[in-house]
Amino acid sequence: MTATAQQIDLIKNSIKSIPDYPKPGILFRDITSLLEEPAAYAASIEMLTSRYRDAGITKVVGTEARGFLFGAPVALALGVGFVPVRKPGKLPRETLKETYDLEYGQDSLEIHRDSIKPQDNVLVIDDLLATGGTVEATVKLIRQLGGSVTHAAFVINLFDLGGAQRLENMGVDCYSLVDFPGH
Numbered sequence: 001m002t003a004t005a006q007q008i009d010l011i012k013n014s015i016k017s018i019p020d021y022p023k024p025g026i027l028f029r030d031i032t033s034l035l036e037e038p039a040a041y042a043a044s045i046e047m048l049t050s051r052y053r054d055a056g057i058t059k060v061v062g063t064e065a066r067g068f069l070f071g072a073p074v075a076l077a078l079g080v081g082f083v084p085v086r087k088p089g090k091l092p093r094e095t096l097k098e099t100y101d102l103e104y105g106q107d108s109l110e111i112h113r114d115s116i117k118p119q120d121n122v123l124v125i126d127d128l129l130a131t132g133g134t135v136e137a138t139v140k141l142i143r144q145l146g147g148s149v150t151h152a153a154f155v156i157n158l159f160d161l162g163g164a165q166r167l168e169n170m171g172v173d174c175y176s177l178v179d180f181p182g183h
């Protein structure tokens with residue numbers, strides 16, 4: 001087995017699956033068990049970082065809350081700034097807002113207007129891609145502020161929920177470390 005295949009195995013085996021959470025019919029892929037295993041957590045950050053080391057990324061944007069756990073370490077490792085996209089009312093400076101659909105509900109996200117500059121080449125990171133609504137809203141926020149986004153990266157892709165296609169249709173290349181069915 002190659003070193004990369006070993007890293008992927010370590011990551012995949014560290015993720016727990018919980019049926020019917022938070023609602024009946026949802027199979028919840030839980031990354032808290034990955035965070036508890038330093039080797040798996042380190043492997044996920046290392047794989048995400050190495051993929052984008054030479055991509056000219058100037059900022060990493062991560063979405064609340066689980067996107068922070070992967071986006072911030074990758075930003076540090078790449079030596080670029082981290083920008084949080086947060087649920088409404090959490091950011092203190094002037095914000096821009098987008099509403100989006102979740103696999104199990106609807107929500108809004110906000111970003112600080114002054115965090116993205118027109119010359120920024122932004123990498124969006126989240127723990128998990130399901131329908132793509134969260135990252136679609138995030139990409140829209142960044143683009144409205146003049147930033148460029150061509151890459152989004154995830155630990156998990158729920159491959160049968162259409163998220164990657166939805167983002168590819170917006171010109172965003174998607175990369176994920178492990179794939180699971182959504183149900």
Ligand SMILES: O=P(O)(O)OC[C@H]1O[C@H](OP(=O)(O)OP(=O)(O)O)[C@H](O)[C@@H]1O
Pocket residue numbers: 063064065066067101102103107126127128129130131132133134135163
């Ligand atoms: O591709 P989508 O269908 O948009 O779903 C994926 C999003 O859903 C989860 O976040 P959630 O909104 O549950 O928030 P949390 O990270 O604060 O738990 C997950 O962390 C992703 O951000």
Ligand SMILES: Nc1ncnc2[nH]cnc12
Pocket residue numbers: 026027028029030103104128130158182
């Ligand atoms: N099935 C799922 N597991 C974990 N987080 C999610 N966010 C949206 N769908 C999810």
